[in-house]
Amino acid sequence: MNLLEVLRNRFQSVLENKVEDPGRYIAMVLPAQNAQFGDYQANCAMPLSKVLGKPPREVAADLIAEVDVSDLCEPPEIAGPGFINLKLKTDLLEQEFAKVFTSERLGVEPVASPEKIVIDYSSPNVAKPMHVGHLRSTVIGDALYKILSFLGHDLTSDNHIGDWGTQFGMILYGYRNFVDQEAYKKEPVAELSRLYRLVNKLSEYHTTVEMLPGLEWKLGEAEQAVNDAEAQFEQDDKQGKKQLKKLRSDLESIRQSVTKAESLVAEIEEDEIYGPLAAAHPNIHTDARLETSKLHGGDAENRKLWDEFLPACLDVMNVIYNRLHIKFDYSLGESFYQPQLADVVEELKSKGLAEESQKAMCVFLPDFKAPFIVQKQDGAFTYATTDLATIRYRVETLKATSILYVVDARQGEHFQMLFGTARRWGYENLNMQHVSFGTVMGQDGKPFKTRSGDTVGLGELLDEAISRAFSIVVANDESKPNGPELDEAERKQIAEIVGLGGIKYADLHHNRESDYIFDWDKMLSMTGDTATYMQYAYARVCGIFRKADVERDAIRQREDVSIQLTHEAERALGLQLLRFSEALSATAQELKPNLLTNYLFETANAFSTFYDRCPVAKENDEAVRISRLKLCDVTARTLKQGLNLLGIETSERM
RNA sequence: GCACCCAUAGCUCAAUUGGAUAGAGCAUCGGUCUUCGGAACCGAAGGUUGUAGGUUCGAAUCCUACUGGGUGUACCA
Numbered sequence: 001m002n003l004l005e006v007l008r009n010r011f012q013s014v015l016e017n018k019v020e021d022p023g024r025y026i027a028m029v030l031p032a033q034n035a036q037f038g039d040y041q042a043n044c045a046m047p048l049s050k051v052l053g054k055p056p057r058e059v060a061a062d063l064i065a066e067v068d069v070s071d072l073c074e075p076p077e078i079a080g081p082g083f084i085n086l087k088l089k090t091d092l093l094e095q096e097f098a099k100v101f102t103s104e105r106l107g108v109e110p111v112a113s114p115e116k117i118v119i120d121y122s123s124p125n126v127a128k129p130m131h132v133g134h135l136r137s138t139v140i141g142d143a144l145y146k147i148l149s150f151l152g153h154d155l156t157s158d159n160h161i162g163d164w165g166t167q168f169g170m171i172l173y174g175y176r177n178f179v180d181q182e183a184y185k186k187e188p189v190a191e192l193s194r195l196y197r198l199v200n201k202l203s204e205y206h207t208t209v210e211m212l213p214g215l216e217w218k219l220g221e222a223e224q225a226v227n228d229a230e231a232q233f234e235q236d237d238k239q240g241k242k243q244l245k246k247l248r249s250d251l252e253s254i255r256q257s258v259t260k261a262e263s264l265v266a267e268i269e270e271d272e273i274y275g276p277l278a279a280a281h282p283n284i285h286t287d288a289r290l291e292t293s294k295l296h297g298g299d300a301e302n303r304k305l306w307d308e309f310l311p312a313c314l315d316v317m318n319v320i321y322n323r324l325h326i327k328f329d330y331s332l333g334e335s336f337y338q339p340q341l342a343d344v345v346e347e348l349k350s351k352g353l354a355e356e357s358q359k360a361m362c363v364f365l366p367d368f369k370a371p372f373i374v375q376k377q378d379g380a381f382t383y384a385t386t387d388l389a390t391i392r393y394r395v396e397t398l399k400a401t402s403i404l405y406v407v408d409a410r411q412g413e414h415f416q417m418l419f420g421t422a423r424r425w426g427y428e429n430l431n432m433q434h435v436s437f438g439t440v441m442g443q444d445g446k447p448f449k450t451r452s453g454d455t456v457g458l459g460e461l462l463d464e465a466i467s468r469a470f471s472i473v474v475a476n477d478e479s480k481p482n483g484p485e486l487d488e489a490e491r492k493q494i495a496e497i498v499g500l501g502g503i504k505y506a507d508l509h510h511n512r513e514s515d516y517i518f519d520w521d522k523m524l525s526m527t528g529d530t531a532t533y534m535q536y537a538y539a540r541v542c543g544i545f546r547k548a549d550v551e552r553d554a555i556r557q558r559e560d561v562s563i564q565l566t567h568e569a570e571r572a573l574g575l576q577l578l579r580f581s582e583a584l585s586a587t588a589q590e591l592k593p594n595l596l597t598n599y600l601f602e603t604a605n606a607f608s609t610f611y612d613r614c615p616v617a618k619e620n621d622e623a624v625r626i627s628r629l630k631l632c633d634v635t636a637r638t639l640k641q642g643l644n645l646l647g648i649e650t651s652e653r654m
Numbered sequence: 655g656c657a658c659c660c661a662u663a664g665c666u667c668a669a670u671u672g673g674a675u676a677g678a679g680c681a682u683c684g685g686u687c688u689u690c691g692g693a694a695c696c697g698a699a700g701g702u703u704g705u706a707g708g709u710u711c712g713a714a715u716c717c718u719a720c721u722g723g724g725u726g727u728a729c730c731a
Contacts, residue, residue, distance in 0.1 A: 475693095
């Protein structure tokens with residue numbers, strides 16, 4: 001049973017007769033902010049006071065009189081301006097706990113109307129090595145997949161791999177001109193990735209050289225503007241001051257771009273290897289694009305190379321996914337939709353949605369100045385086209401009623417336009433949602449650069465996490481009171497669980513919408529609000545059963561002993577465990593895994609307090625002992641289930 | 655230029671979407687300590703929620719202006 005829902009239902013039946021729109025008032029029945037106010041609170045009396053024309057405390061008193069919660073709660077109390085504080089009866093908690101105790105699903109009921117949800121996450125680009133940004137999408141997406149599935153929805157995960165874009169042209173060009181066959185044979189993907197970076201660098205060089213005069217001219221203009229403004233500033237007011245400041249900051253940013261451009265150009269030209277290469281390939285930028293359009297146009301040679309490169313790239317990606325224990329139902333990359341793109345554009349044209357503008361085929365949407373380009377001047381399709389084809393496929397073939405995109409916030413505008421176009425195209429009943437997340441920043445507070453290629457590789461990241469976890473596992477094992485308990489293989493396995501859990505948790509426990517600073521030490525820290533803390537709590541519960549030599553199954557048979565939540569810490573833990581379903585609903589509602597991590601942290605916390613205050617195995621009174629063992633059992637199952645839904649594993653020993 | 659986002663304790667982040675005294679973790683200081691697993695527990699200190707107004711019973715949250723930062727912005731994905 002979802003306690004919050006039950007309470008809301010009780011309020012609903014009364015509120016329905018009082019106001020037109022009970023919904024918003026019902027939503028004001030909430031978990032208590034502070035334990036001193038009870039377990040739940042209803043905050044609707046204050047806003048209702050206006051509608052009903054009565055003082056809020058009087059409204060609250062009426063509500064209390066009419067809402068029948070006597071079977072659930074102690075008599076409600078009115079506090080402050082009109083808050084209604086609700087404290088659940090302990091014997092209700094005990095009854096409910098008994099139900100959760102015997103429930104496989106820990107009291108979580110499947111949703112009434114399941115949806116068919118396609119969730120799109122990870123979506124790396126085959127040419128570039130995966131980095132922490134992909135990790136964030138992957139980890140959040142996988143957690144949402146698991147949570148929504150557990151709640152009873154029908155989920156399909158789809159890894160929309162970037163395997164058909166401009167970057168492939170660069171690889172093709174690189175392979176044609178610069179490949180080191182030895183290296184390619186040894187480690188094909190590493191070599192391809194080198195080629196990509198090389199071509200990218202050289203073409204960046206040429207575009208920069210082209211841009212530089214324009215930039216320098218702009219710099220001169222900006223300097224002039226600042227000088228003029230300074231001359232005239234003297235008698236000017238705030239307005240002028242502000243303008244000057246603006247001009248100066250413009251100047252500064254242009255100056256920076258010029259410096260950056262100059263140093264890039266100098267770097268290449270002075271380099272013994274890059275310099276001659278750049279000189280020998282003046283048209284690399286357009287030629288690489290040409291390779292892309294040859295591939296798209298069905299060129300046999302390029303297609304053959306593509307067929308050769310792609311499996312190798314996928315293998316490398318799959319190594320990472322396997323290590324993270326993440327699987328996809330589908331991995332339909334951009335190339336999969338390639339044959340459908342022309343048709344999509346035709347359809348858009350025939351429906352009058354797409355029109356030609358500046359030789360490109362565009363969809364113009366009311367709220368946007370920029371067009372949504374579905375076909376470029378040169379006839380090539382864009383990722384907008386692919387994304388539209390993908391929507392059509394997901395709806396018509398996969399039967400999706402809902403599509404979730406776990407993608408970087410920087411693509412927000414793209415998705416708004418995509419959804420806008422899709423709705424006009426005929427998918428107005430489809431629920432499309434951009435599950436946006438913030439940028440992963442470096443220690444300097446600036447976004448991780450992906451182009452320069454000097455980001456932390458995901459493989460190394462996992463290695464580092466696991467090796468740090470290993471030394472902690474060893475240290476802990478060796479300091480156990482009765483000597484070490486784990487052999488080498490167990491230590492390694494636990495280190496992996498702890499290390500990977502640490503990495504995933506670091507991503508999940510932030511509100512996904514905010515940027516966050518990537519920090520090795522925090523990510524892999526083993527204390528505080530971390531996966532380890534909860535994994536450790538789990539291992540301690542298991543330790544109780546093991547040391548006391550009690551089978552958890554045996555405890556489940558003890559129907560003769562009822563649960564008792566007499567001690568303050570027992571009651572707090574019991575109530576917390578009953579809220580699992582509430583936490584999952586909130587997580588699914590907001591698509592925010594951090595709501596679940598918060599819940600689990602609070603649960604582990606409540607357990608640690610209980611564990612400190614209430615003896616379990618040492619307790620002499622058998623009824624109390626069994627009751628506490630039951631609490632321990634549900635704690636263990638809740639932590640394990642909750643962590644698993646986040647893609648984090650547990651171990652009975654650590 | 656236009657659009658969107660952000661600013662919360664020394665640091666990293668929360669805040670159930672407008673609720674009561676803004677909470678955690680880290681770091682700091684103090685206590686528990688012959689441990690049912692101390693990777694623990696309890697406590698203290700730390701805040702004019704960027705600034706100034708406004709809306710109302712009530713604002714970190716909504717509105718306006720300002721300051722400082724970020725992102726996107728016609729053919730990369």
